[in-house]
Amino acid sequence: MLRYSQHRFPGRLITVEGIDGSGKSTQLALLHRWLAGEGYPVRFSEWNSSALVKQITSRGKKKQILTPTTFCLTHAADFADRVEHDVIPALRSGGIVLSDRYIYTAFARDVVRGVDPQWVRRVYRFAVKPTLAFYFRVPLDVALGRILGGRNALKYYEAGMDLDLSNDVEESFKIFQSKILKQYDALVKEFGLIVIDATMPIEEQQAQMRALVKDKLAGLKRIN
């Protein structure tokens, strides 16, 4: 098993994982507000958002020409770009980096797409190990209820339509997400992710998160 070594930068890296509808982004936004209010320098980093690679992943997705391997490698390039240009500089300067999704998203999704589990872990070998990695566990039907009501059409890759799971987009999405849930469960054990019960009230989840984060803030400088 591959072990990512703990980083030695003065900052802190906090990541959240979970399927869509798990509420992880809401929780991270609340944590962000709290930490900023406490005077810590906080930086946000989102999956699949690097300026360098965004163009091509969105182009590849639009044309539906990405294979599992190119899907994996372009996202890895995107991730590497953010790690090296955003995450590490912020950690080096003693800041707190909050990352919405991290390498575990790739491990879950890419493996469901048929990529070799060991290979994708090796591809991401350059990643910085999070100080705290949260996983928001939620039953599939709860997540689906939160998502499918309130949003527009599901996108092709988001629904795993490239996997030929079903001709129906919503049905494909369900099967795809259930497979990802299984991967996440395995990742919890493999990487020691901190599980938060995402069916609890928002305030309670946030309180659990803050308690664990607070424990890791000792010695961190504040900006005001």
Add this chain to the structure above:
Amino acid sequence: MLRYSQHRFPGRLITVEGIDGSGKSTQLALLHRWLAGEGYPVRFSEWNSSALVKQITSRGKKKQILTPTTFCLTHAADFADRVEHDVIPALRSGGIVLSDRYIYTAFARDVVRGVDPQWVRRVYRFAVKPTLAFYFRVPLDVALGRILGGRNALKYYEAGMDLDLSNDVEESFKIFQSKILKQYDALVKEFGLIVIDATMPIEEQQAQMRALVKDKLAGLKRIN
């Protein structure tokens, strides 16, 4: 050491490697003409040419924001795109694929850029092993004489300017190429590349190549 397994497609994959100015592209073009003249279905594949990724590598290069890791991963994505959409389909249909540069280019360049040798080999784990992999060995000064006379300004990454080897582009290019030559020499042993003395007359190099290729054509269907 990582071993790529021999492919089981009916076609043949022939690759050429060497530093710029080694004459490898000329040799591949001559081989192409000969094979096509013999009636074989031939397909050409060039390094760094995938429609999917080309845009971003050229954009990243123009802005000089690529790190060794993102440089490696975007080229790997480019390569994967070509392997899966061009090379494998052509091999599957019994064609001959001629590839100008292959994974060994990445192994040489990326390692000179400071990327971990084992990691880059693992990233390219999905590659198809060539039927024949030629390496055109040429002393640095011969290659430089061929190149520096006849061309326009060297490009930033091509000259390895991202490595801070020298402030002078031409000097940087020389140091960079000499480091790549050393990597190639190691790759010859590791992967059993077929060495062609690229200081010999063009016709003689081509004759050596054709003799080896001819041995691998038995059973291959012709189109006319």
